[in-house]
Amino acid sequence: xxxxxxxxxxxxxxxxxxxxxxxxxxxxxxxxxxxxxxxxxxxxxxxxxxxxxxxxxxxxxxxxxxxxxxxxxxxxxxxxxxxxxxxxxxxxxxxxxxxxxxxxxxxxxxxxxxxxxxxxxxxxxxxxxxxxxxxxxxxxxxxxxxxxxxxxxxxxxxxxxxxxxxxxxxxxxxxxxxxxxxxxxxxxxxxxxxxxxxxxxxxxxxxxxxxxxxxxxxxxxxxxxxxxxxxxxxxxxxxxxxxxxxxxxxxxxxxxxxxxxxxxxxxxxxxxxxxxxxxxxxxxxxxxxxxxxxxxxxxxxxxxxxxxxxxxxxxxxxxxxxxxxxxxxxxxxxxxxxxxxxxxxxxxxxxxxxxxxxxxxxxxxxxxxxxxxxxxxxxxxxxxxxxxxxxxxxxxxxxxxxxxxxxxxxxxxxxxxxxxxxxxxxxxxxxxxxxxxxxxxxxxxxxx
Amino acid sequence: xxxxxxxxxxxxxxxxxxxxxxxxxxxxxxxxxxxxxxxxxxxxxxxxxxxxxxxxxxxxxxxxxxxxxxxxxxxxxxxxxxxxxxxxxxxxxxxxxxxxxxxxxxxxxxxxxxxxxxxxxxxxxxxxxxxxxxxxxxxxxxxxxxxxxxxxxxxxxxxxxxxxxxxxxxxxxxxxxxxxxxxxxxxxxxxxxxxxxxxxxxxxxxxxxxxxxxxxxxxxxxxxxxxxxxxxxxxxxxxxxxxxxxxxxxxxxxxxxxxxxxxxxxxxxxxx
Numbered sequence: 001x002x003x004x005x006x007x008x009x010x011x012x013x014x015x016x017x018x019x020x021x022x023x024x025x026x027x028x029x030x031x032x033x034x035x036x037x038x039x040x041x042x043x044x045x046x047x048x049x050x051x052x053x054x055x056x057x058x059x060x061x062x063x064x065x066x067x068x069x070x071x072x073x074x075x076x077x078x079x080x081x082x083x084x085x086x087x088x089x090x091x092x093x094x095x096x097x098x099x100x101x102x103x104x105x106x107x108x109x110x111x112x113x114x115x116x117x118x119x120x121x122x123x124x125x126x127x128x129x130x131x132x133x134x135x136x137x138x139x140x141x142x143x144x145x146x147x148x149x150x151x152x153x154x155x156x157x158x159x160x161x162x163x164x165x166x167x168x169x170x171x172x173x174x175x176x177x178x179x180x181x182x183x184x185x186x187x188x189x190x191x192x193x194x195x196x197x198x199x200x201x202x203x204x205x206x207x208x209x210x211x212x213x214x215x216x217x218x219x220x221x222x223x224x225x226x227x228x229x230x231x232x233x234x235x236x237x238x239x240x241x242x243x244x245x246x247x248x249x250x251x252x253x254x255x256x257x258x259x260x261x262x263x264x265x266x267x268x269x270x271x272x273x274x275x276x277x278x279x280x281x282x283x284x285x286x287x288x289x290x291x292x293x294x295x296x297x298x299x300x301x302x303x304x305x306x307x308x309x310x311x312x313x314x315x316x317x318x319x320x321x322x323x324x325x326x327x328x329x330x331x332x333x334x335x336x337x338x339x340x341x342x343x344x345x346x347x348x349x350x351x352x353x354x355x356x357x358x359x360x361x362x363x364x365x366x367x368x369x370x371x372x373x374x375x376x377x378x379x380x381x382x383x384x385x386x387x388x389x390x391x392x393x394x395x396x397x398x399x400x401x402x403x404x405x406x407x408x409x410x411x412x413x414x415x416x417x418x419x420x421x422x423x424x425x426x427x428x429x430x431x432x433x434x435x436x437x438x439x440x441x442x443x444x445x446x447x448x
Numbered sequence: 449x450x451x452x453x454x455x456x457x458x459x460x461x462x463x464x465x466x467x468x469x470x471x472x473x474x475x476x477x478x479x480x481x482x483x484x485x486x487x488x489x490x491x492x493x494x495x496x497x498x499x500x501x502x503x504x505x506x507x508x509x510x511x512x513x514x515x516x517x518x519x520x521x522x523x524x525x526x527x528x529x530x531x532x533x534x535x536x537x538x539x540x541x542x543x544x545x546x547x548x549x550x551x552x553x554x555x556x557x558x559x560x561x562x563x564x565x566x567x568x569x570x571x572x573x574x575x576x577x578x579x580x581x582x583x584x585x586x587x588x589x590x591x592x593x594x595x596x597x598x599x600x601x602x603x604x605x606x607x608x609x610x611x612x613x614x615x616x617x618x619x620x621x622x623x624x625x626x627x628x629x630x631x632x633x634x635x636x637x638x639x640x641x642x643x644x645x646x647x648x649x650x651x652x653x654x655x656x657x658x659x660x661x662x663x664x665x666x667x668x669x670x671x672x673x674x675x676x677x678x679x680x681x682x683x684x685x686x687x688x689x690x691x692x693x694x695x696x697x698x699x700x701x702x703x704x705x706x707x708x709x710x711x712x713x714x715x716x717x718x719x720x
Contacts, residue, residue, distance in 0.1 A: 174608070176618075176621060177604065177608060177618055177621055177622070178608065178621060178622050178623065179621055179622075179623045180621040180623040180624040180627070181623070272690040273690040273691060273693055273694065274690070274693075275622060275623075275694060292609070295694065295695060295696075296693070296694045296695065298608050298609060300611060304611040307611075
């Protein structure tokens with residue numbers, strides 16, 4: 001019996017300063033999955049790390065490792081953080097709640113910007129990374145494959161992604177609240193990621209005087225600069241470019257801030273105290289929050305921009321409702337499928353075991369009785385089979401309805417395995433009680 | 449001396465301006481075009497009524513030269529501010545400008561109704577005196593606009609810095625607000641300088657000198673007027689010394705305007 005677990009935090013439970021400390025870049029994610037599998041053999045794991053969330057999905061035996069505490073400790077140790085630094089922001093979900101959550105995430109219904117399309121790709125990337133590392137199996141493979149399919153359906157069948165205000169467009173709007181003309185302004189882009197490209201598209205439309213691209217990898221900088229008719233500049237000269245820039249878009253993968261208050265304070269005089277619009281869309285952040293305290297500096301990070309976008313979501317209520325309906329339907333379908341898949345082998349074992357016991361008892365009785373014809377023998381066999389079926393009908397029916405009755409499937413299945421000795425190992429080892437053993441005497445049901 | 453009918457008409461103009469301002473503020477809750485049209489209509493009618501008061505007053509007085517007395521001067525100031533709002537909204541709209549300028553305009557019209565009964569002295573008719581009044585009050589109008597726009601800059605800047613979704617429209621880019629503040633200070637500063645010089649010349653006139661007394665230079669009006677001049681000199685300094693640009697320039701322009709209000713009040717209360 002497998003169990004689904006999810007431990008994570010997101011933009012609703014943790015502020016940016018906590019999320020950025022727990023964030024994983026691609027290389028870290030691979031390393032984390034490998035370390036996780038090395039520590040907890042036999043389990044499945046997918047690590048989803050985006051600007052808004054860090055979530056560890058685990059599929060494991062119902063009573064296997066890791067426990068929730070071990071998952072939390074793993075995150076803490078991987079990042080060298082005290083558990084107390086993020087513990088209060090974590091949420092834990094199990095089984096059906098994991099399915100509901102992941103489907104909502106993939107459909108961008110759990111995003112700060114509802115209808116954003118990036119999250120679907122990020123879910124797929126997270127899954128594929130684990131797939132390549134053989135970290136997924138019968139639990140997480142169908143779950144993530146279905147989640148991606150549901151996400152696609154929501155984005156194609158509803159208007160959730162239409163009329164959406166993007167983070168980049170909000171950044172451009174805010175730039176227009178600071179500056180009147182852009183023909184005399186310089187836009188500096190630090191980093192060359194997807195978010196930087198989206199932001200640059202918006203700023204290119206404002207026709208700034210100059211567009212500078214600054215990246216540690218000069219080839220990427222040149223490619224991006226050519227695409228936007230800008231100029232690639234060396235990363236080592238960043239302070240000089242900050243002097244000439246009026247708008248700075250930063251989205252590097254740096255684990256440490258690249259623009260500190262100290263650095264920017266030192267540039268103010270050279271900048272002649274001109275106002276500057278700093279857009280930090282990196283997680284972890286590239287620009288120290290203290291920079292925003294400097295006069296004439298307007299610093300916006302990803303959360304600030306996303307909150308503005310989120311403020312416009314009430315206008316798309318119909319699309320959101322339609323998307324939720326799709327997700328709910330698919331969660332139900334998947335949950336039923338998942339439950340049956342989990343229960344099937346157990347129920348099968350239950351019937352096989354008791355039919356075998358009944359058959360053994362019948363054979364023993366028939367061996368002691370003489371003169372029973374073949375048709376009578378067939379009748380008795382059929383009666384025995386029906387008795388077993390009727391006896392097992394109630395526990396099996398209760399098991400199938402366990403989720404609706406408020407008991408997690410895993411818990412009911414586990415109870416059934418223990419009560420009826422269905423654990424494969426135990427089944428093989430356990431000796432069947434003889435007639436003389438202390439097996440409880442069951443009342444006859446024929447009323448005799 | 450304004451007649452009761454003129455005061456009544458002036459009160460009507462004040463009510464129309466106030467109604468226009470209130471309707472404009474109501475647009476925070478609703479973007480209905482009717483509200484915009486009604487606000488604009490109130491403002492236009494307020495301007496026409498104030499203009500009618502000026503015409504009536506000038507006709508009664510038999511002197512068509514503006515700024516002949518306090519009543520007429522304060523109405524002119526309020527009217528010019530309202531006309532500035534109408535002109536800007538027509539040529540290059542700036543949302544929220546009326547919220548900041550109309551209260552000043554209304555305040556000046558209320559001042560006119562209260563202080564307008566003061567009888568001007570005969571020297572008011574002298575050329576120096578008239579030039580002094582035109583330049584000083586011209587500077588006051590410019591500084592009132594600079595102060596209002598400076599206030600808009602501070603509010604807009606605060607909204608941007610706190611990154612909160614405050615209600616209300618975009619008040620215009622900070623760059624435009626800063627440019628407008630500087631432009632009006634640039635216009636007002638020479639006018640105020642001329643006003644100060646002509647005031648000095650007027651103060652040396654024996655008729656006025658005797659009236660003001662030997663310590664005329666230490667009167668609140670003169671001290672406040674000089675303080676206003678210093679404050680706006682600092683604002684004007686900002687393109688050369690950028691330490692004063694942005695928020696500091698806006699704070700100074702608002703502060704200078706408050707001093708200017710103090711100067712006008714001092715002018716009305718002190719001996720002519």
